[in-house]
């Protein structure tokens with residue numbers, strides 16, 4: 001998609017702002033496919049992969065599927081050379097279906113249900129190069145019971161977290177990873193029965209420039225741990241220091257300087273056996289996606305102008321769940337339309353179903369089309385059918401073509417599973 005310029009200065013290639021999307025093209029897509037509609041630009045996904053590759057030429061970059069598991073995105077990311085980090089049996093299945101080789105698939109088991117382990121171990125028999133990361137000592141026993149003796153990685157809880165909201169900080173949350181001080185001993189105890197290939201940790205999601213000291217401290221601790229483990233059981237193949245690289249959601253937020261993050265990461269890690277691995281999700285897809293939503297109703301209330309749109313928290317959960325900020329642009333407004341202070345709300349019966357409150361927007365009118373920025377990561381992925389609202393369709397753009405990659409759910413789909 002050709003950037004429309006967005007008025008004013010040079011576009012920064014590190015972020016695609018909402019103003020850079022071609023408004024006319026988005027209006028035409030909404031007209032053709034209806035709303036709410038997710039649009040994902042695979043050309044931008046490719047650019048993001050290339051920038052990660054350039055910043056981390058000496059590391060293995062693994063795409064964290066949870067940000068966006070759509071087949072078109074996975075194939076694009078695989079072709080761009082990124083490996084796959086999967087959080088569930090379902091994500092492993094999606095990675096393999098998108099053409100990933102088992103050797104590029106990491107399964108990070110978080111409190112894994114037995115069914116997930118059964119399935120992944122089953123897949124491992126056909127893909128013996130697949131790696132399983134455990135975050136609890138008894139997951140090792142559960143794998144052993146299932147006959148798994150393949151490539152194993154231990155996730156540590158390094159005791160330091162980071163991220164855009166406390167709900168997405170994992171590095172110091174006891175749910176995630178083996179307690180730091182227990183990792184070396186666990187590594188020794190598994191070394192004979194498994195192929196211990198790596199260590200892993202993840203600080204959290206949406207790391208900005210302000211969080212870099214925490215990221216650095218996490219990596220420093222992982223470097224120390226890797227040296228300790230290597231001295232006890234021999235060299236490791238990799239040290240995975242997680243993902244979490246943030247993107248700017250607010251108009252005035254600066255993009256992360258990935259080269260500096262990469263330099264700081266290498267420096268903090270120090271000398272370790274094996275390669276550095278990182279596993280970004282958001283960075284790959286966030287600014288490659290927008291959500292298009294139509295205005296249903298405009299209501300003047302005593303303390304707000306409420307703009308009711310057809311996308312809600314079931315379409316894009318982030319504002320309701322994390323008070324997340326997403327840029328909003330009125331694509332239908334002509335330049336002479338005055339800005340008003342608007343509260344944009346969805347159609348769900350929850351008062352948290354609000355995309356923004358009292359935000360200055362070119363006055364939305366019934367029928368206008370709004371675009372919501374940075375919707376590529378954790379957008380469709382966290383959508384639900386709560387209130388019996390079918391999930392939206394998704395269109396992928398690539399090399400000037402647009403095609404539907406996920407059809408819109410129908411009312412009939414909602415009862416499909418009922419017996």
Ligand SMILES: Cc1ncc(COP(=O)(O)O)c(C=O)c1O
Nearest residue numbers: 064202205206243244280281282
């Ligand atoms: C283990 C793990 N790896 C990678 C990621 C990707 O995070 P992000 O999308 O912020 O890069 C996550 C999500 O926070 C995660 O839990």
Ligand SMILES: N[C@@H](CCCC[NH3+])C(=O)O
Nearest residue numbers: 066168205206318377378
């Ligand atoms: N869902 C979160 C990111 C969490 C990633 C999972 N560990 C978000 O939208 O910001």
